[in-house]
Amino acid sequence: MALTEKVTAAVMPGPGRPIELRRYPRPVAQPGGAVLEMVASEVCGTDVHLHHGRLSGVPYPIIPGHVSVGRLLESNGPLRDVEGREIPAGALVTFYDVFGICGACWHCLVAKAATRCPRRRVYGITTCADEGLLGGWSEAIALLPGVRVAPLPDGVDPLDFMGGGCGLPTGFHAVERARIQLGDTVVVQGSGPVGLNAAVFAQLAGASRVLVIGAPAARLAAARRLGAEDACDIELVRDPADRARWVLDRTQGRGADVVIEASGNAAALPEGLEMLRDAGRYVVVGQYTDSGDVAINPHRHINRRHAEILGCWGYEFTHLYRSIALMAKHRERFRWRDLVTRSYGLREAGQALADMEHLAVVKAVIRPEASRD
Numbered sequence: 001m002a003l004t005e006k007v008t009a010a011v012m013p014g015p016g017r018p019i020e021l022r023r024y025p026r027p028v029a030q031p032g033g034a035v036l037e038m039v040a041s042e043v044c045g046t047d048v049h050l051h052h053g054r055l056s057g058v059p060y061p062i063i064p065g066h067v068s069v070g071r072l073l074e075s076n077g078p079l080r081d082v083e084g085r086e087i088p089a090g091a092l093v094t095f096y097d098v099f100g101i102c103g104a105c106w107h108c109l110v111a112k113a114a115t116r117c118p119r120r121r122v123y124g125i126t127t128c129a130d131e132g133l134l135g136g137w138s139e140a141i142a143l144l145p146g147v148r149v150a151p152l153p154d155g156v157d158p159l160d161f162m163g164g165g166c167g168l169p170t171g172f173h174a175v176e177r178a179r180i181q182l183g184d185t186v187v188v189q190g191s192g193p194v195g196l197n198a199a200v201f202a203q204l205a206g207a208s209r210v211l212v213i214g215a216p217a218a219r220l221a222a223a224r225r226l227g228a229e230d231a232c233d234i235e236l237v238r239d240p241a242d243r244a245r246w247v248l249d250r251t252q253g254r255g256a257d258v259v260i261e262a263s264g265n266a267a268a269l270p271e272g273l274e275m276l277r278d279a280g281r282y283v284v285v286g287q288y289t290d291s292g293d294v295a296i297n298p299h300r301h302i303n304r305r306h307a308e309i310l311g312c313w314g315y316e317f318t319h320l321y322r323s324i325a326l327m328a329k330h331r332e333r334f335r336w337r338d339l340v341t342r343s344y345g346l347r348e349a350g351q352a353l354a355d356m357e358h359l360a361v362v363k364a365v366i367r368p369e370a371s372r373d
């Protein structure tokens, strides 16, 4: 379907303000850049945080939607994948939502911590709607020169990919950080998309058992379907000490080899450290926004426990690429598309955001195509 001269996008004008539809000129590909016709874009917890004004330095108004799938409409010069193959017009692709990583600063060159590059920018989060169509809640998106594009492999439907969303590479990265060993028991705190994908990749990394702690019931049912051996509902087991005991009861009183925090609640940290075995590894990936301070007992939680505590910020192209490859291989086993509770047109973007905020959906997807008159 060809785009008209004007395209519609759903705009978040500022924290707390309703989502509104705006019309923009059809984007033109810059030299080395491209234009995608949007097929699907995600609504995730980050968008809820953006709507609450919980992230600093966001240049409102923004077009949200950082992880997306589109159809290549045009490129200004050949657009290539990482193998050097030219991507043909019409191909279904996603792209690494992070751009502008400079490759020249201390973080990039010395620390090799590209996700902390100060020049790093993210589609749909640090891009202003006045700069152009740089968010996925839109009929079209402009890919700037240098944005890394990944074609969806044969058989991976856009809804499969969106069922993973940004939780796919983020969960993958957390599992990589955790260095899971064959036969490990892994606890995942949090049953949102990051936690669910961490549960998937923990199994693929060799964990023999995965236990998930979270809510609501629909997300825990998804965790079980994805292979979690057992799930603990925090709405039913309300005392953190009882939840720690729930883990100890399932690990001969020792605790889990690995605990991955994907909850977004600061109180999960001392709770999760109580679930960790001696000399275990604890990965914090859920604290994407500042949810406050918590007390930790350095003696009991860290020193005597001989614990390894690792942070995990964002993800790199390698995590996106490899997580998609695993999705292509294992899509029948894990059926990521079933995590998509509902698809919404652009006009329903505000409703999608509200449903995500109230955890009424596991994964919400915006389908701009469905919005056309």
Ligand SMILES: [Zn+2]
Binding pocket: 101, 102, 103, 104, 105, 106, 107, 108, 109, 117, 118, 119
């Ligand atoms: Zn840099």
Ligand SMILES: [Zn+2]
Binding pocket: 042, 043, 044, 045, 046, 047, 066, 067, 165, 166, 167
């Ligand atoms: Zn996201």
